[in-house]
Amino acid sequence: MSEVSRPPASSGALRQLALLLKTMRPKQWTKNIFVWAALLFDVKLFKPQPFLRTLLTFVLFCLISGVVYIINDLVDLPKDRAHPTKRNRPLASGALSPRVAAIAAGIILLATLPLTLWVDRGVAWILYGYLALMIAYSFWLKNIVIVDVLTIATGFVLRVAAGVAVIDAQRFSPWIYVCMTLLALFLAIGKRRQEIVLLEGNTGDTRRILEEYNLRFLDEMLALVSASTVMAYALYTFSAPNLPPNHTMMLTVPFVLYGLFRYLYLIHVKGETDPPDVVVLKDRPLQIDVLLFGLTIFVVFYVEPMLRGLGAS
Numbered sequence: 640m641s642e643v644s645r646p647p648a649s650s651g652a653l654r655q656l657a658l659l660l661k662t663m664r665p666k667q668w669t670k671n672i673f674v675w676a677a678l679l680f681d682v683k684l685f686k687p688q689p690f691l692r693t694l695l696t697f698v699l700f701c702l703i704s705g706v707v708y709i710i711n712d713l714v715d716l717p718k719d720r721a722h723p724t725k726r727n728r729p730l731a732s733g734a735l736s737p738r739v740a741a742i743a744a745g746i747i748l749l750a751t752l753p754l755t756l757w758v759d760r761g762v763a764w765i766l767y768g769y770l771a772l773m774i775a776y777s778f779w780l781k782n783i784v785i786v787d788v789l790t791i792a793t794g795f796v797l798r799v800a801a802g803v804a805v806i807d808a809q810r811f812s813p814w815i816y817v818c819m820t821l822l823a824l825f826l827a828i829g830k831r832r833q834e835i836v837l838l839e840g841n842t843g844d845t846r847r848i849l850e851e852y853n854l855r856f857l858d859e860m861l862a863l864v865s866a867s868t869v870m871a872y873a874l875y876t877f878s879a880p881n882l883p884p885n886h887t888m889m890l891t892v893p894f895v896l897y898g899l900f901r902y903l904y905l906i907h908v909k910g911e912t913d914p915p916d917v918v919v920l921k922d923r924p925l926q927i928d929v930l931l932f933g934l935t936i937f938v939v940f941y942v943e944p945m946l947r948g949l950g951a952s
Contacts, residue, residue, distance in 0.1 A: 663709060667708070679936060707770065712730045752766075761804035789827075791830075795823035810880075812882075814879045818868065825864045826915045890939070891936060
């Protein structure tokens, strides 16, 4: 009688590795792009050392945020199994072993945390603070109304701060911190709204904190934060120091307006239920808007000064 062939152990290990990577949510690593803000606005994009240091900081944030997602999924395992979409995640579905996920998270942290000290001591403290804050969020802070979205926003600001610290930015205006905080609040509130819409009121079995919110409250918060974001960014474009004296940065304001309006259109008119970071990855008009915003900043900070210098010579 012939033995039933078994798949090699290596294939099972590779599958667990692939599921682990999925649990670390690489699609959401787009949030870590805020690390690059200081490099761009401090006009150091083409300087090799600041670029490499920022790249390393970006990678470190991706790894540590990936560990945070693993911890969050382990903590929320029973609730995720009752969620209409989260139950398909590797841990909630049972495809990935919780033991494997916990061990992998520990290994990644043991390898990553000392490396942050080698990159920059200031960045290391910011990353340690981010990790501690997100662990506190996973266990406690996400269950406190309003504090939960403020904590998410703080995570974005810490990404920006790490980018500033790693290149010792000199031209980075404090206005950018204000704008990033408001934008992060907009994204966090939008995410809460999408969760409530997706769950259609059945929030108790998945996330108890969602019972503290309703669509009217969240929509009013979105309106307040979006208006504040536009105002703060507009003030930055013509009042922050170290900007071009001809106020060409004001050309970027329409792109900020369009991006906010486009997202509001998608959730209110089109019934979009994905979180904002996922929406950006799949909505072409938003992608074009972000690209044009970045290109305009590049022209204002890099191309225009070069042309002025050539004209003066």
